[in-house]
Amino acid sequence: MAASETARIEAFSDGVFAIAITLLVLDLKVPKELEPGRSLASALMVQWPAYLAFVTSFLTILVMWVNHHRMFTLIERADDRLLLFNGLLLMGVTLVPFPTSLVAEHFHLAGGPTAAIVFNGTFVYLAVCFNLLWRTAAVGDRLLNPQCDRAAVRGIFESYRWGPFLYGLGLALAFVNVGASLALNLGLAIFFALPQRERKGSAV
Amino acid sequence: MAASETARIEAFSDGVFAIAITLLVLDLKVPKELEPGRSLASALMVQWPAYLAFVTSFLTILVMWVNHHRMFTLIERADDRLLLFNGLLLMGVTLVPFPTSLVAEHFHLAGGPTAAIVFNGTFVYLAVCFNLLWRTAAVGDRLLNPQCDRAAVRGIFESYRWGPFLYGLGLALAFVNVGASLALNLGLAIFFALPQRERKGSAV
Amino acid sequence: MAASETARIEAFSDGVFAIAITLLVLDLKVPKELEPGRSLASALMVQWPAYLAFVTSFLTILVMWVNHHRMFTLIERADDRLLLFNGLLLMGVTLVPFPTSLVAEHFHLAGGPTAAIVFNGTFVYLAVCFNLLWRTAAVGDRLLNPQCDRAAVRGIFESYRWGPFLYGLGLALAFVNVGASLALNLGLAIFFALPQRERKGSAV
Amino acid sequence: MAASETARIEAFSDGVFAIAITLLVLDLKVPKELEPGRSLASALMVQWPAYLAFVTSFLTILVMWVNHHRMFTLIERADDRLLLFNGLLLMGVTLVPFPTSLVAEHFHLAGGPTAAIVFNGTFVYLAVCFNLLWRTAAVGDRLLNPQCDRAAVRGIFESYRWGPFLYGLGLALAFVNVGASLALNLGLAIFFALPQRERKGSAV
Numbered sequence: 001m002a003a004s005e006t007a008r009i010e011a012f013s014d015g016v017f018a019i020a021i022t023l024l025v026l027d028l029k030v031p032k033e034l035e036p037g038r039s040l041a042s043a044l045m046v047q048w049p050a051y052l053a054f055v056t057s058f059l060t061i062l063v064m065w066v067n068h069h070r071m072f073t074l075i076e077r078a079d080d081r082l083l084l085f086n087g088l089l090l091m092g093v094t095l096v097p098f099p100t101s102l103v104a105e106h107f108h109l110a111g112g113p114t115a116a117i118v119f120n121g122t123f124v125y126l127a128v129c130f131n132l133l134w135r136t137a138a139v140g141d142r143l144l145n146p147q148c149d150r151a152a153v154r155g156i157f158e159s160y161r162w163g164p165f166l167y168g169l170g171l172a173l174a175f176v177n178v179g180a181s182l183a184l185n186l187g188l189a190i191f192f193a194l195p196q197r198e199r200k201g202s203a204v
Numbered sequence: 205m206a207a208s209e210t211a212r213i214e215a216f217s218d219g220v221f222a223i224a225i226t227l228l229v230l231d232l233k234v235p236k237e238l239e240p241g242r243s244l245a246s247a248l249m250v251q252w253p254a255y256l257a258f259v260t261s262f263l264t265i266l267v268m269w270v271n272h273h274r275m276f277t278l279i280e281r282a283d284d285r286l287l288l289f290n291g292l293l294l295m296g297v298t299l300v301p302f303p304t305s306l307v308a309e310h311f312h313l314a315g316g317p318t319a320a321i322v323f324n325g326t327f328v329y330l331a332v333c334f335n336l337l338w339r340t341a342a343v344g345d346r347l348l349n350p351q352c353d354r355a356a357v358r359g360i361f362e363s364y365r366w367g368p369f370l371y372g373l374g375l376a377l378a379f380v381n382v383g384a385s386l387a388l389n390l391g392l393a394i395f396f397a398l399p400q401r402e403r404k405g406s407a408v
Numbered sequence: 409m410a411a412s413e414t415a416r417i418e419a420f421s422d423g424v425f426a427i428a429i430t431l432l433v434l435d436l437k438v439p440k441e442l443e444p445g446r447s448l449a450s451a452l453m454v455q456w457p458a459y460l461a462f463v464t465s466f467l468t469i470l471v472m473w474v475n476h477h478r479m480f481t482l483i484e485r486a487d488d489r490l491l492l493f494n495g496l497l498l499m500g501v502t503l504v505p506f507p508t509s510l511v512a513e514h515f516h517l518a519g520g521p522t523a524a525i526v527f528n529g530t531f532v533y534l535a536v537c538f539n540l541l542w543r544t545a546a547v548g549d550r551l552l553n554p555q556c557d558r559a560a561v562r563g564i565f566e567s568y569r570w571g572p573f574l575y576g577l578g579l580a581l582a583f584v585n586v587g588a589s590l591a592l593n594l595g596l597a598i599f600f601a602l603p604q605r606e607r608k609g610s611a612v
Numbered sequence: 613m614a615a616s617e618t619a620r621i622e623a624f625s626d627g628v629f630a631i632a633i634t635l636l637v638l639d640l641k642v643p644k645e646l647e648p649g650r651s652l653a654s655a656l657m658v659q660w661p662a663y664l665a666f667v668t669s670f671l672t673i674l675v676m677w678v679n680h681h682r683m684f685t686l687i688e689r690a691d692d693r694l695l696l697f698n699g700l701l702l703m704g705v706t707l708v709p710f711p712t713s714l715v716a717e718h719f720h721l722a723g724g725p726t727a728a729i730v731f732n733g734t735f736v737y738l739a740v741c742f743n744l745l746w747r748t749a750a751v752g753d754r755l756l757n758p759q760c761d762r763a764a765v766r767g768i769f770e771s772y773r774w775g776p777f778l779y780g781l782g783l784a785l786a787f788v789n790v791g792a793s794l795a796l797n798l799g800l801a802i803f804f805a806l807p808q809r810e811r812k813g814s815a816v
Binding site: 418422426432433436438451452466473602 | 628632691695696699706708710718722723
């Protein structure tokens with residue numbers, strides 16, 4: 001928290017990631033008044049889109065947190081532009097519980113497509129922010145540690161490029177088929193959360 | 205936050221544990237409209253299952269936090285698989301306020317058994333995650349510090365083995381007797397929170 | 409976060425203090441449906457007990473956080489008993505938003521005395537926990553740094569002794585006069601938050 | 613977290629900033645019961661003041677967090693007075709979600725001017741706290757590092773002076789024109805969040 005110039009940005013960002021991921025639970029509602037003849041179990045089961053949205057958002061924020069750290073192990077200096085794009089990224093992260101709640105409550109209703117569009121739109125926004133943040137730091141090695149691992153730098157350029165496209169595909173799907181769009185989001189979250197290959201000692 | 209490779213995982217996990225344990229208070233509801241002739245005191249007292257559920261969940265998260273740290277004092281390296289199981293564990297931790305709220309609101313009602321099943325089921329899930337996380341790190345010393353305290357390693361293998369069984373017993377009890385199931389949960393939380401023996405200097 | 413054995417306990421406790429103090433804002437309710445002929449300004453002003461309860465609880469948690477740190481600058485080792493009493497203290501800290509909300513909503517109503525009793529009772533509980541935690545660490549220098557400042561140790565013994573008595577007085581007052589009880593709480597919070605004397609360099 | 617005397621104050625403050633900024637999302641409400649013939653999209657769009665208030669408060673807290681750190685890179689010692697003013701500042705920070713919610717819910721209604729006055733009043737309070745905190749530390753170099761960057765010290769004196777005036781202007785505008793007042797707040801937040809000039813390596 002003292003050595004590196006970017007340590008405070010990381011610590012603050014960590015706090016925001018940890019709080020946003022924990023606030024997701026507030027989107028799971030305890031059924032209050034059960035209609036006559038309805039059991040609590042069935043009232044809980046009918047909320048399944050809320051659980052899927054919770055898991056999707058949890059895994060997505062978790063993967064974003066891992067990526068944020070991988071990025072900051074390579075970044076050595078900070079400037080106002082980096083702070084700005086990191087702030088815009090964090091704004092998207094804090095926002096996630098809202099579209100998650102939208103999907104949880106409106107999936108079954110007429111507003112389902114709108115909810116899925118906002119949900120996917122938030123992830124497109126976040127994928128764009130990740131690219132802006134990374135390019136601010138890495139293009140021309142502006143803020144990178146000059147001795148840092150060049151393969152890791154190329155790897156991030158490579159993988160971030162796909163984010164806006166993949167979540168954009170989910171956004172397009174939301175206009176056509178809400179279920180397919182949310183399934184794609186959940187699939188992406190699981191795919192990125194699964195171990196890619198065993199990278200001993202370079203995971204965070 | 206710089207020296208050890210696992211420090212960031214611990215810091216992020218700490219944040220999630222601290223937030224989840226503090227969000228439990230949101231499950232305690234201020235009585236709003238008192239029925240005529242009912243005092244605030246009696247309206248508060250009738251909520252006693254909410255207070256027991258609060259104390260049970262608070263102590264359980266506290267004990268899990270202590271265990272998480274004991275584990276990470278022995279773990280030296282991180283890989284994607286460790287990150288995944290730690291993430292699944294944290295997902296369970298952030299979830300705890302939801303089943304706590306379920307028990308608080310439905311203990312007296314027809315849905316009591318369902319609430320107790322979800323409550324215990326969450327703890328079974330968490331006990332399984334602890335085992336998966338620990339085995340990922342410790343089997344064959346995969347990610348452990350080779351110089352670490354072997355007795356501590358054996359002790360964790362020993363004690364974690366019982367978690368899924370004990371909480372599974374609570375889960376089975378929930379189908380038979382809700383009160384007994386919750387009493388077991390509270391008893392386990394108190395038992396594990398009490399000082400086992402005086403271990404000066406090795407508590408965290 | 410690595411050097412001292414108690415550093416993780418402090419970091420986790422810091423997190424809980426910071427979250428509990430920030431959750432207090434959720435006890436301030438935005439007036440939703442204004443009765444005809446009532447302005448938002450008057451609807452906000454009628455909530456003055458909520459603002460006083462907010463300020464009282466905020467300052468009290470702030471002062472407790474400062475005290476917690478003063479204590480831990482002297483404590484060098486941790487054991488299970490210290491962890492237990494620290495956990496019981498943190499349970500009280502996370503609870504504070506609940507009695508604050510009780511006072512905010514029931515001050516004007518028949519339940520005012522009950523709300524004030526619960527509010528003060530929480531602070532009595534916290535004052536007792538502070539004494540138990542400190543005595544666990546300091547009696548016979550059990551867990552203290554042997555080279556620590558003896559005047560500071562005596563000072564904490566001296567000042568903590570008064571906590572349960574002063575908040576107990578507030579608790580007794582709550583049975584007689586709700587306003588006087590809350591005024592005492594606010595007065596204590598302000599008194600302890602004000603600079604006692606200028607102690608350059610020893611404030612935290 | 614060990615070296616500097618002010619490190620714990622900064623860590624606790626960081627936590628409060630991070631939580632307050634993340635709680636803002638709770639002010640965005642998921643539309644529950646749609647009036648017949650109304651789409652979710654239009655119900656979301658009609659909430660635009662809530663989104664503007666969210667962005668304004670998010671950017672304002674973000675800028676305050678950056679300023680808080682710039683200040684504490686120059687402050688070397690802590691005393692009770694510094695702790696008090698920092699506490700009063702943090703009380704304002706934790707409060708921000710409340711006026712944000714006020715504006716979000718009452719912008720369109722008769723209470724719009726009242727909401728805007730409370731919103732701006734909170735920012736005036738915060739700007740005054742920043743000045744009190746800074747003057748406590750910096751006048752006569754009371755708590756500063758004697759070797760610190762004098763240009764940075766002068767720069768902070770210079771820029772903080774304008775805060776109460778600018779937010780005071782917003783407060784005055786709130787009595788006349790709610791929209792203009794909120795536009796000024798948003799404009800100030802964006803202006804301060806944008807990179808002023810490229811200051812490599814001195815951003816935090």
